[in-house]
Amino acid sequence: MKIKEVMSPNPVTLSEEDTLQQAADTLGKYKIDSLPVVNKRGKPVGIFSKHTFLKVIAEGKNINTKVEEIMEKEYSSVNQEDNTSIVFDRREDKFLVVDDENNLVGILTKTDLLKVYYERLKYITTNLNAMLESANNAIIAIDLEYKITYFNKSAEKIVGKSKGEVLGKDIREILPQTRLPAVVQSGEGEIGKTLKINDYTVIVNRNPIKVGDKIIGAVSVFQDITDYENVIMELDKQRNITDILNTVMELAYDGILVVDKKGYITMISDAYCKFLGVIKDEVIGKHVTEVIENTRMHIVAETGVPEVADLQKIKGNYMIATRIPIIKDGESVGAVGKVIFRNVKELDTLYKKVSKMEKQLEHYKGQLKMLNTSKYSFNSIIGKSNALEEVKMFAKKASLTDSNVLIIGESGTGKELFAHAIHNASSRSDFPFVKVNCAAIPNELLESELFGYEEGSFTGAKKGGKIGKFELADGGTIFLDEIGDMPLQMQAKLLRVLQEREVERIGAIGAKKIDTRIIAATNQNLELMVKEGKFRGDLYYRLNVLTLNIPPLRERPEDIEDLVVHMMDKLSNKLGKYVNKISHEAMEYLKKYHWPGNVRELENVLERAINLIERDTTIQVIHLPEKITGQTPLRKIKSLTEIIEEAERQGIIDALRICNNNRSEAARLLKISRSSLYEKMGKYNL
Numbered sequence: 001m002k003i004k005e006v007m008s009p010n011p012v013t014l015s016e017e018d019t020l021q022q023a024a025d026t027l028g029k030y031k032i033d034s035l036p037v038v039n040k041r042g043k044p045v046g047i048f049s050k051h052t053f054l055k056v057i058a059e060g061k062n063i064n065t066k067v068e069e070i071m072e073k074e075y076s077s078v079n080q081e082d083n084t085s086i087v088f089d090r091r092e093d094k095f096l097v098v099d100d101e102n103n104l105v106g107i108l109t110k111t112d113l114l115k116v117y118y119e120r121l122k123y124i125t126t127n128l129n130a131m132l133e134s135a136n137n138a139i140i141a142i143d144l145e146y147k148i149t150y151f152n153k154s155a156e157k158i159v160g161k162s163k164g165e166v167l168g169k170d171i172r173e174i175l176p177q178t179r180l181p182a183v184v185q186s187g188e189g190e191i192g193k194t195l196k197i198n199d200y201t202v203i204v205n206r207n208p209i210k211v212g213d214k215i216i217g218a219v220s221v222f223q224d225i226t227d228y229e230n231v232i233m234e235l236d237k238q239r240n241i242t243d244i245l246n247t248v249m250e251l252a253y254d255g256i257l258v259v260d261k262k263g264y265i266t267m268i269s270d271a272y273c274k275f276l277g278v279i280k281d282e283v284i285g286k287h288v289t290e291v292i293e294n295t296r297m298h299i300v301a302e303t304g305v306p307e308v309a310d311l312q313k314i315k316g317n318y319m320i321a322t323r324i325p326i327i328k329d330g331e332s333v334g335a336v337g338k339v340i341f342r343n344v345k346e347l348d349t350l351y352k353k354v355s356k357m358e359k360q361l362e363h364y365k366g367q368l369k370m371l372n373t374s375k376y377s378f379n380s381i382i383g384k385s386n387a388l389e390e391v392k393m394f395a396k397k398a399s400l401t402d403s404n405v406l407i408i409g410e411s412g413t414g415k416e417l418f419a420h421a422i423h424n425a426s427s428r429s430d431f432p433f434v435k436v437n438c439a440a441i442p443n444e445l446l447e448s449e450l451f452g453y454e455e456g457s458f459t460g461a462k463k464g465g466k467i468g469k470f471e472l473a474d475g476g477t478i479f480l481d482e483i484g485d486m487p488l489q490m491q492a493k494l495l496r497v498l499q500e501r502e503v504e505r506i507g508a509i510g511a512k513k514i515d516t517r518i519i520a521a522t523n524q525n526l527e528l529m530v531k532e533g534k535f536r537g538d539l540y541y542r543l544n545v546l547t548l549n550i551p552p553l554r555e556r557p558e559d560i561e562d563l564v565v566h567m568m569d570k571l572s573n574k575l576g577k578y579v580n581k582i583s584h585e586a587m588e589y590l591k592k593y594h595w596p597g598n599v600r601e602l603e604n605v606l607e608r609a610i611n612l613i614e615r616d617t618t619i620q621v622i623h624l625p626e627k628i629t630g631q632t633p634l635r636k637i638k639s640l641t642e643i644i645e646e647a648e649r650q651g652i653i654d655a656l657r658i659c660n661n662n663r664s665e666a667a668r669l670l671k672i673s674r675s676s677l678y679e680k681m682g683k684y685n686l
């Protein structure tokens with residue numbers, strides 16, 4: 001600080017020409033003890049004090065005496081440009097301040113100076129305090145007795161105690177782990193130690209507080225690095241993830257590539273580099289189009305639209321490339337690409353396998369559909385007899401309703417044919433037609449066949465359970481053939497389905513609504529069965545809403561001719577043999593026969609006849625069975641080997657039958673060894 005900054009400028013002065021009277025007046029006026037005396041040029045020449053005045057007056061000096069005669073000529077002066085510190089090295093209290101030309105410019109007293117210093121100190125202390133208080137770092141100071149003398153706001157936060165609680169207390173009580181007392185003792189600072197205080201991690205710097213060489217205490221400054229530590233941990237985690245990602249990239253069997261939004265390569269797997277024949281460090285940062293031919297990675301990164309399993313030609317080979325955009329906050333920020341460039345052959349084999357399986361699946365789906373669709377329409381029902389026409393008419397009407405239908409007729413009359421035709425003409429024709437032969441399914445399996453079961457509902461139940469025929473026919477028609485053979489217990493369950501219109505799989509928790517039309521058929525007299533208690537009356541009445549009685553063939557011989565023509569055509573196709581005529585005589589025999597097996601029997605007779613015909617295209621009487629003509633029929637000529645084998649087969653069957661399937665016994669009867677019997681049984685599928 002310069003003297004001119006703290007001096008009192010423009011001081012009141014006395015001139016050396018002034019009288020004692022004038023000097024006394026000035027001293028009195030300004031109530032000042034002493035005044036500087038200047039010459040005519042304004043340069044200081046001495047000091048005139050009240051004390052000197054009183055002394056000379058007491059000695060009897062004239063009041064008009066000039067000041068210059070009695071002033072003190074010795075005075076202290078300082079230059080206004082000097083530093084104030086020079087004043088403290090001098091004994092005097094008051095100084096005349098001069099400029100470089102020795103003109104008097106001010107007065108400086110030590111009291112003035114102290115006042116200024118005090119003010120300055122106050123200002124600095126206040127500022128310092130404010131600074132220390134607002135510092136992010138915690139600051140704690142102690143004195144020689146380890147008592148806390150300073151404790152700022154951040155210290156309050158980290159230590160968890162208020163200033164009021166800790167000031168004046170021994171620091172060891174507040175922070176037992178502190179090393180500040182050791183610093184006071186040794187006078188040596190400790191820098192950069194990490195400490196855990198409460199939930200904070202801090203770096204501590206400890207320093208002794210010295211005045212000159214004397215230690216008067218110690219201060220420690222804690223820098224809170226909890227956030228940094230968390231950030232570092234986070235960074236560590238990120239680094240770990242990056243390391244893992246890099247390792248995965250290196251291990252990846254296929255080519256993996258990452259580009260930024262503009263299509264510049266940011267990552268690439270070693271395997272891909274090797275395949276492309278490039279060096280990783282050289283391609284990272286390059287635009288993908290410069291490194292990989294036919295690439296679309298930059299487009300995917302730009303548009304954000306993924307491309308899966310695209311074919312890409314690289315180095316003359318087709319690769320399978322998948323490109324996925326990296327989306328962040330809803331925007332594409334780059335793309336990851338994967339190229340399968342090895343084992344494309346393997347993939348090809350796999351592809352062929354899958355497509356073969358797909359074809360098979362399609363085939364079986366078709367088969368399943370065919371199995372569950374109706375094959376015949378009313379046009380397939382041949383015959384113009386009144387009896388048949390009447391039933392057909394009734395059946396057509398029935399097809400327009402959703403009511404249950406019961407078809408009654410002898411075996412082979414065409415009951416199933418009618419069921420198909422009704423379904424086909426109904427509004428359900430686009431849905432399945434499912435046939436269940438109640439006589440052909442063992443009783444214990446019938447329930448699961450009709451209603452299905454849930455997985456695990458019984459030992460041996462298939463994984464995933466099984467759908468029942470009713471569910472399979474949902475929307476369509478279920479044809480319950482041979483309904484008369486349904487066990488009573490099942491009849492009760494069927495009745496419930498008819499009433500509730502819902503089915504419950506075995507082992508299921510709830511029932512499922514179904515919309516299935518029921519057509520049942522039988523060649524038995526259900527009415528009689530009801531009377532005998534073999535068929536439930538309530539079920540019979542439910543099924544018997546619409547009844548179709550198919551007349552036996554013997555009651556409509558006029559249909560035989562049409563049926564024969566139709567069947568010759570059908571069978572010729574089936575057997576691959578062209579037979580399109582029948583002799584008049586043969587036809588007459590057919591018309592006269594009583595056909596206990598109905599149309600099915602007629603079909604069988606014709607099939608047998610066509611099989612017997614060698615060269616001709618006409619069925620003759622000799623081609624018909626004895627039961628129809630009463631004549632010994634023609635037998636098909638077979639090779640001798642065939643005849644011997646047939647005889648051998650029949651012989652084995654007879655022997656096994658006689659011996660109740662006891663193989664050793666049968667072998668003995670046949671006079672062959674047991675092993676030879678087994679061999680022949682294998683040969684003839686016995």
Ligand SMILES: Nc1ncnc2c1ncn2[C@@H]1O[C@H](COP(=O)(O)OP(=O)(O)OP(=O)(O)O)[C@@H](O)[C@H]1O
Pocket residue numbers: 380381382383409410411412413414415416417418481522523563599600603
């Ligand atoms: N009117 C007909 N026109 C053409 N083919 C017929 C006719 N009636 C029956 N058939 C044929 O006769 C055979 C037996 O018919 P279907 O199976 O429908 O008889 P069914 O009464 O259901 O016999 P079952 O009672 O033994 O089950 C089938 O091949 C069928 O195509």
